Amino acid sequence: MRRKRFRNSCAIEVELEPLVRLWILRLLVPLQGHRKFFMEHGYDNDEIATLFALPGTGLEGEYDPGSARKLLQQCHLKAEEYSEELVFPQPLSENLQKLTHLVGLNETECQLLGFA
Incomplete structure (x- = not known):
């Protein structure tokens, strides 16, 4: 069907x-x-x-x-x-930077999280 x-x-x-x-x-x-x-x-x-x-x-x-x-x-x-x-919008970029330092994300993980 x-x-x-x-x-x-x-x-x-x-x-x-x-x-x-x-x-x-x-x-x-x-x-x-x-x-x-x-x-x-x-x-x-x-x-x-x-x-x-x-x-x-x-x-x-x-x-x-x-x-x-x-x-x-x-x-x-x-x-x-x-x-x-191309860059992420300012608020998202700032939050991703904070998370990157806090959790220890690499560049790929940071990009994937920004995409999500």
């Missing part, structure tokens, strides 16, 4: 922080999350597709997973170019 998917009808009208945008792109492109993101007749998450202006999300254009994948790859490459400049 095929499971039904229920989409959230609430549209997201937000500007993504560059760091969050990079993390989403990393999940979709190099970690191959796009395999579950591209469905037979549309996107698994319309809000994320809209945030990246993928084909078939606006009034014009039709759903085209090939074009969408290429666009995501281009967005990912561009985001990676500036990844070294």
Whole structure:
């Protein structure tokens, strides 16, 4: 029996922080999350597709997973170019620094905790 998917009808009208945008792109492109993101007749998450202006999300254009994948790859490459400049927001950064010294986290653990 095929499971039904229920989409959230609430549209997201937000500007993504560059760091969050990079993390989403990393999940979709190099970690191959796009395999579950591209469905037979549309996107698994319309809000994320809209945030990246993928084909078939606006009034014009039709759903085209090939074009969408290429666009995501281009967005990912561009985001990676500036990844070294991206930092956590100030309050999070301060709290992570305190935890790093208190618990003895290494750089990778600190990044994972910041992501979470």
